[in-house]
Amino acid sequence: MKINTILFDLDGTLINTNDLIIESFLHTLNNYYPNKYQRADVLPFLGPTLYETFGSLNPEKMEEMVKVYRKFNHEQHDILVTEFETVFDTVKTLHEQGFKLGIVTTKIRDTVKMGLKLTKLDQFFDVVVTLDDVEHAKPHPEPILKALEQLGSSPEEAIMVGDNHHDVEAGKNAGTKTAGVSWSVKGREYISSHHPDYLLEKMSDILPIVGAE
Incomplete structure (x- = not known):
């Protein structure tokens, strides 16, 4: 799919x-x-x-x-707080091409809003699931399944992107594809050792994976 x-x-x-x-x-x-x-x-x-x-x-x-x-x-x-290379342009492209976009984080909503506003990414996301919205944080699948439900998507048509093993495991537990980012502060070897389906060297690497132009 x-x-x-x-x-x-x-x-x-x-x-x-x-x-x-x-x-x-x-x-x-x-x-x-x-x-x-x-x-x-x-x-x-x-x-x-x-x-x-x-x-x-x-x-x-x-x-x-x-x-x-x-x-x-x-x-x-x-x-x-600063930005990572290619993130803004990549998310903008995905949004313009009609992909459903969500954020799944263990932060509280107030801090999430600060980060999204500062980086001007807030305009692109349909759904944001924070620690305030769930009983169980990642790697439990609840936050991901909640985001998918709000977006009207199934796990089979979704991918979870993150820098931590909590993100990869949560995606696997929820039944989505997973992508780890090599710019994880814990290092490229750390994230790859948790066997995500894809490893991104920069955020724009997600575009061909999902078939974006």
């Missing part, structure tokens, strides 16, 4: 929030565990929800740590 629906992760896939997220983690963790965490130490925290990450470190302080993280993250957002 021909692919007519493309679902994207947001952070590290459509927009370069890597520095923002890493700095937000370091700011928060150094607040509670001074000088214990370096940049490389927080890379495993990219992907899971904040509650999963901070809950695994300190269940009693989890809510408080999430608040500290989000406050810093919002304050620094427009300073540290």
